[in-house]
Amino acid sequence: MSTPPQPPQQPEPPSGAPAQPSAYPYPNPQSPAPGGPLGFPPAAPAAPSAQSVYAQPTLVGPLVQPPQPQPGNPYAQPGPYPAVGAPPPPTGGRAGRAVLWAAVGAVVASAAWAAGVFLIPAGSDVDLRGYSAPANLCNSTDYASFQSEYxxxxSTPTHNSLGDDAxxxxxxxxxxxxxxxSYADAYLYVQLDLHKKTDPGPEFTATWKxxxxxxxxxDVDTVTGIxxxxxxxxxxxTSSSSSGSLYATLAVRDGWVTxxxxxxxxxxSYSTDKDPPTLDEVSGWLKTDSRATLAELKD
Structure with missing residues (x-):
């Protein structure tokens, strides 16, 4: 009966050399320890044979046989990790199988991420209808209808902006x-959103309708023509010119623009010598000035 080939011996470290780090995240699975790694019984080291040793590809050069850990030699380290896509080397015991599945999972996750990046062209379905977001929306807001009352x-309107890939x-x-x-009698707030990654349609309808x-x-009323x-x-x-409040918003979606x-x-706190604007008046102003502002915001 022929003697099976022995793996190459690793040189002994010099006296006083510090302990080398292990490539495993837990004790060497071939080192006997009570209870074994992760609480499993220790796996008996399998004797290598010419048929069971898998040569792994390296980044450069021909296929080589990775060195195997030597029983009783804590300085003997496994060889380099295989290239991405290469099957992991066989390992013994449950702890070894855990390492194998972790490596397979990492490769699968990397492949899925790469597929997601390259199979979804950025901005392929964006529908911005020619709108652009100005640095100062106040300069592009038409509110001439409201100026008949106000x-x-x-002199000090406030504005803000956010620019992002999405x-x-x-x-x-x-x-x-x-x-x-001396003080504001009412307030006007205007906002424009250009959605560049997702279609806002379903959520816009669900929110405002x-x-x-x-x-x-x-109360909610559907408006046509905008x-x-x-x-x-x-x-x-409101119940009179000196009590209550009036709030009204016109929300518009045009393609992926809201x-x-x-x-x-x-x-x-309304100081006037005549009745304040009614809801019908304010609604008409919102529609007229929104049409004018949206036209101004198109390229």
Whole structure:
């Protein structure tokens, strides 16, 4: 009976050399230890044979046989990891199988990630309808209809913007003042969102069409002739010129672009010599000025 070939011997470390790190995340599976690694019984080391030793490809050069750990030699380390895509070398025991499945899982995860990156062209279905997001939305907001009631210009409107691969968002806050008013009599808020990665349609419809279901006291009316879909959401609690409040928002979706123009006024502090605007008046202003602003925001 012929003697099976022995794996190459590793040189003994010099005296006083520090212990070398192990390539395994737990004790060497071939080192006998009570209970074995991870609580499993220790696996008996299998004697290598010419038929059972798999030669693994390396990054450079011909196929070589990876050196095997030597029983009783803590400095003997396994060879380099196989190239991505190569089958992992056979290992013994449950702990060895855990290493094998971890390696397979890593390769599968890497392949799935790569497929996701290359099979989904970025921006292939984006529908922005020619809109662009200005750096200062206040400069592009047309609110001429409201100025018939609020003639004083807001000298310090506030604006903000967000630019990202997935979303461009700009907004503007305007204080509406009647001539001679020291403080704002009402407020106008405008926001434009350019969705560049996802279609906002389903969520936009769910949010605004059903607004009255999630917000008590609000009314929702469908508006035609502006974008692909639009909704007027309002809450009118006014009972006279000196009490209550009026809130109204026109929400518009045009392709993957969403837009809102919102009006709010608290009539308890409304200083005027005539009745404040009604909901019908404010609704008409929102529609007229939104059409004009959206036209301004198209390239």
């Amino acid at each position: 003639a004083a210009n807001d 979303l461009d968002e700009v907004l503007c806050n305007l204080s509406l003042k009647k001539t001679g008013s 059903n607004y009255s279901e999630s917000h008590s006291g609000y 974008g692909d879909e639009a909704y007027l959401v309002s809450d009118d609690t 837009y809102t123009m919102s009006y709010s006024a608290y009539y308890s």
